[in-house]
Amino acid sequence: MYIPTYEDVAAAHERIAPHIHRTPVLTSGFIDDLAGAALFFKCENLQKAGVFKVRGASNAVFGLDDAQAGRGVATHSSGNHALSLSYAAGRRGIPCSVVMPRTAPQAKKSAVRGYGGKITECEPSTSSREATFAEVQAATGAEFVHPYNDARVIAGQATCAKELVAQVDGLDAVIAPIGGGGMVSGTCLALSNLAPDIDVYAAEPAQADDACRSLKAGRIIADDAPETVADGLRVPLKELTWHFVSHHVADILTVPEKDIVDAMRLIWHRMKIVVEPSSAVALAAVLNNSDVFAGRRVGVILTGGNVDLGALPWKHH
Amino acid sequence: MYIPTYEDVAAAHERIAPHIHRTPVLTSGFIDDLAGAALFFKCENLQKAGVFKVRGASNAVFGLDDAQAGRGVATHSSGNHALSLSYAAGRRGIPCSVVMPRTAPQAKKSAVRGYGGKITECEPSTSSREATFAEVQAATGAEFVHPYNDARVIAGQATCAKELVAQVDGLDAVIAPIGGGGMVSGTCLALSNLAPDIDVYAAEPAQADDACRSLKAGRIIADDAPETVADGLRVPLKELTWHFVSHHVADILTVPEKDIVDAMRLIWHRMKIVVEPSSAVALAAVLNNSDVFAGRRVGVILTGGNVDLGALPWKHH
Numbered sequence: 001m002y003i004p005t006y007e008d009v010a011a012a013h014e015r016i017a018p019h020i021h022r023t024p025v026l027t028s029g030f031i032d033d034l035a036g037a038a039l040f041f042k043c044e045n046l047q048k049a050g051v052f053k054v055r056g057a058s059n060a061v062f063g064l065d066d067a068q069a070g071r072g073v074a075t076h077s078s079g080n081h082a083l084s085l086s087y088a089a090g091r092r093g094i095p096c097s098v099v100m101p102r103t104a105p106q107a108k109k110s111a112v113r114g115y116g117g118k119i120t121e122c123e124p125s126t127s128s129r130e131a132t133f134a135e136v137q138a139a140t141g142a143e144f145v146h147p148y149n150d151a152r153v154i155a156g157q158a159t160c161a162k163e164l165v166a167q168v169d170g171l172d173a174v175i176a177p178i179g180g181g182g183m184v185s186g187t188c189l190a191l192s193n194l195a196p197d198i199d200v201y202a203a204e205p206a207q208a209d210d211a212c213r214s215l216k217a218g219r220i221i222a223d224d225a226p227e228t229v230a231d232g233l234r235v236p237l238k239e240l241t242w243h244f245v246s247h248h249v250a251d252i253l254t255v256p257e258k259d260i261v262d263a264m265r266l267i268w269h270r271m272k273i274v275v276e277p278s279s280a281v282a283l284a285a286v287l288n289n290s291d292v293f294a295g296r297r298v299g300v301i302l303t304g305g306n307v308d309l310g311a312l313p314w315k316h317h
Numbered sequence: 318m319y320i321p322t323y324e325d326v327a328a329a330h331e332r333i334a335p336h337i338h339r340t341p342v343l344t345s346g347f348i349d350d351l352a353g354a355a356l357f358f359k360c361e362n363l364q365k366a367g368v369f370k371v372r373g374a375s376n377a378v379f380g381l382d383d384a385q386a387g388r389g390v391a392t393h394s395s396g397n398h399a400l401s402l403s404y405a406a407g408r409r410g411i412p413c414s415v416v417m418p419r420t421a422p423q424a425k426k427s428a429v430r431g432y433g434g435k436i437t438e439c440e441p442s443t444s445s446r447e448a449t450f451a452e453v454q455a456a457t458g459a460e461f462v463h464p465y466n467d468a469r470v471i472a473g474q475a476t477c478a479k480e481l482v483a484q485v486d487g488l489d490a491v492i493a494p495i496g497g498g499g500m501v502s503g504t505c506l507a508l509s510n511l512a513p514d515i516d517v518y519a520a521e522p523a524q525a526d527d528a529c530r531s532l533k534a535g536r537i538i539a540d541d542a543p544e545t546v547a548d549g550l551r552v553p554l555k556e557l558t559w560h561f562v563s564h565h566v567a568d569i570l571t572v573p574e575k576d577i578v579d580a581m582r583l584i585w586h587r588m589k590i591v592v593e594p595s596s597a598v599a600l601a602a603v604l605n606n607s608d609v610f611a612g613r614r615v616g617v618i619l620t621g622g623n624v625d626l627g628a629l630p631w632k633h634h
Contacts, residue, residue, distance in 0.1 A: 024341045026363060045589045046343060107586075265626060269424075272362045272591040272622030305589030309582060309631065316633045 001239055006193035008155035009162060009186075016058040016156060019091050023047050023160075025167045025299075030270045035286050036294040040168045041267075044160060045275045045305030049111070052160050052183055052303050053084035053147070059156030060145040061088035069094045074142035076100070076122070076133040079108030080232055080304055081147035086117030097140050099133045101125075105231060107308040125225045126235065148182030149238035157186030164299050165195050173292075174299035177281040178202035178211045178252060179233035181241030183303060188248035198299075199250040201292070203285035205230045205260060211237055212252040215245065229257055229313055232278035232304065251292070253285040260284050261313045267302070274305040277313065318556055323510035325472035326479060326503075333375040333473060336408050340364050340477075342484045347587045352603050353611040357485045358584075361477060362592045362622030366432070369477050369500055369620050370401035370464070376473030377462040378405035386411045391459035393417070393439070393450040396425030397549055397621055398464035403434030414457050416450045418442075422548060424625040442542045443552065465499030466555035474503030481616050482512050490609075491616035494598040495519035495528045495569060496550035498558030500620060505565035515616075516567040518609070520602035522547045522577060528554055529569040532562065546574055546630055549595035549621065568609070570602040577601050578630045584619070591622040594630065 023043045032039055044052035061073060072095030075085050082098040089096035096117045100109060101124035112119055122132035137144060145153065160183070161174060174191060178184045184202045191198050204211050208226035214237055222236030237245060245252075255263075264280035267273060279302040286293050286300060340360045349356055361369035378390060389412030392402050399415035406413035413434045417426060418441035429436055439449035454461060462470065477500070478491060491508060495501045501519045508515045521528050525543035531554055539553030554562060562569075572580075581597035584590060596619040603610050603617060 024343075026341075029365075048346075050589050268591055268626055272367050274585055274589040274591060309585055309629075310633055312626075312629075312633065314627065316627055316629065 002151050003243060004151040004155040004189060006189070008151065009158040009190055012059040012155040013159040013162060015062050016055060016159065019048065019058045019062070019088065020054055021047055022163055025164065026271060026273070028270050031266065036290055037286065038297045039286065040171065040297070040299045041271070042160060042164045042299060042301045043273065045273060045279060045302050049084050049087040049115070050304055050306045051080040051084060052157060053081045054087055055159050056153030056156030056182060057081065057084035057145065058088040060150065060152040061085070061092050063152055064143060068143050072096060072140060072142040073145050074098065074137050074140055075145050075147060076129045077147045079104045080306060082117060083108055083111040083115055083306070085145055086112045086115035090116045095142070097136050097142055099129055099136055101129065105308050108306055111306060126222070127224060147235070148180035148185070149240045151240065153182055154185045154189060154240065157183050158190040160301060161187040161190035162194065165191070168299060170297055171195070171198050171299050172296040173199040173201060174301065175201040175203055175282045175286060176301040177230065177233055177278050177303055178204050179278070180235040181211060181237045181245050183301060184249060185241045185244035187301070188244040192248055200248055201285070202245070202249050202252040203282040204252055204254050205233055205281060206254040206256050208234055209254045211245065212254050214242070215249065215252050229260055230278040230281050232276065233281065253289055255281055255284040255288055259288060263287065265314055274307065275302050276304050276307045279303045279305070319468050320560060321468040321472040321506060323506070325468065326475040326507055329376040329472040330476040330479060332379050333372060333476065336365065336375045336379070336405065337371055338364055339480055342481065343588060343590070345588050348583065353607055354603065355614045356603065357488070357614070357616050358588065359477060359481045359616060359618045360590060362590060362596060362619050366401050366404040366428070367621055367623045368397040368401060369474060370398045371404055372476050373470030373473030373499060374398065374401035374462065375405040377467065377469040378402070378409050378411070380469055381460060385460050389413060389457060389459040390462050391415065391454050391457055392462050392464060393446045394464045396421045397623060399434060400425055400428040400432055400623070402462055403429045403432035407433045412459070414453050414459055416446055416453055418446065422625050425623055428623060443539070444541060464552070465497035465502070466557045468557065470499055471502045471506060471557065474500050475507040477618060478504040478507035479511060482508070485616060487614055488512070488515050488616050489613040490516040490518060491618065492518040492520055492599045492603060493618040494547065494550055494595050494620055495521050496595070497552040498528060498554045498562050500618060501566060502558045502561035504618070505561040509565055517565055518602070519562070519566050519569040520599040521569055521571050522550055522598060523571040523573050525550055526571045528562065529571050531559070532566065532569050546577055547595040547598050549593065550598065570606055572598055572601040572605055576605060580604060582631055591624065592619050593621050593624045596620045596622070
């Protein structure tokens, strides 16, 4: 297993810079008052394709040699990695095949097709996803780019925290949502090299808390398709992300479903930005854990903004 | 009638800098392709209080001497100036009274109260609004800060275009929505001094097109409470804004209601930001007038993001 290094992160940043936004960091006096902390929101919802995963996907796609690239890329994903890989492949002009659960949000499927990705649907379980993918890969011979258990992807995601510490001085902690652990691993990789005094926290839906239980147990615990409104966070840790999580994460904080939706609406209402439920998990964790965060300068990574605007998780009149 | 100068704008910017955000400029490759132009969105929806009007209100409030300030400030407004003046007065710790139409969005009334403003309701017509306001002002002795027909306010709004030309090189045109004309006047004031080759366009709902008809007629035409989804744009031009509009605006482009809602949803969907319908009028005008904008570098001022998230103008399932 190859563990990516900070040199990989620096190379990734140079490679992907023409294809990504250097996303802004926003603040909200109102939310700071609620949290009793100074929060710096790194807005990856404003990233190309609406999600941080474009960083890792672009690093993988633009790092391929021409022969590999000619056979295209393939992946399985609950949605955001699928559209990120489709975006990156489209930028390079190579084919992209993705396996997505049939229950994935329509908005994400449409976005994948909009970027030129070819979708094969599977059942919404890890087992079905992996079986369907094996068939697709055998048929195409494409290069597999795993959504997170891939050194190229983690080095790409790490460019987000690299930008954040260049944009904000004196951070005490950074928190990001955790599903498979790609963003959290990239954050650990960047910060352990650039600013090792910054504590890295992960935030997870209580209904999909396998990463939290893994950290306590000292080994990967994988659930098959847990249910949560944070649809990007249903997947389990794998060997490479487990390496970073088990070595560098200060703690994994879990939050109930209602608090995720409340935090999502709070961000929309006060910050005037569109974030998906997975993004709101990190803020919900900060608001619920003032013992950890009060009085500190905290970077909060808002991971994405791909929601179905016609199916929001609150009442309409 | 005192016409504000560029010196007033520079002084305003210095005065209000501690109280406002220098808002980011965002771009969207997808929307550029639709428009056939390079669009630079100045995101005043990400401004304090969710709207550009905080600039003008802060300039008026922080420019008062202590004796004036002690008697507080008062205004009438369809919503955004009310909450902006409440925000600025709250920052200075002085009272703020506002007259708002009873039909103003609940989200805006709540925001006014949240910032400490005291609301008196009126009927949704210019005549009722002005009559009610006269009573409130007589009772309080507060300093009147008109939402747009005020040199302090226009000098404050002008700081937005001043920032925009510092953030983006080589703009050919700037477009902003027009209601009473405060933002458009500030844009004319800043650009006629800083970058006189940039064309200033205004965008207006076809159902509330009194500014467009005024420009054609060569005199102010004022409608009483026209109906449009762009609730911030129902008010008429006044003498001071007419001065800037009649001297500096290249054209006023009108757009149908459906195109306003479509442009609003397009911005939410592709740019992942929350904008109110008034903001979307400018993009709708750009998309509908490729003869004017194609191939050009265009600044698009997104004026605000204060919407009721439980009452969006599209279907939910």
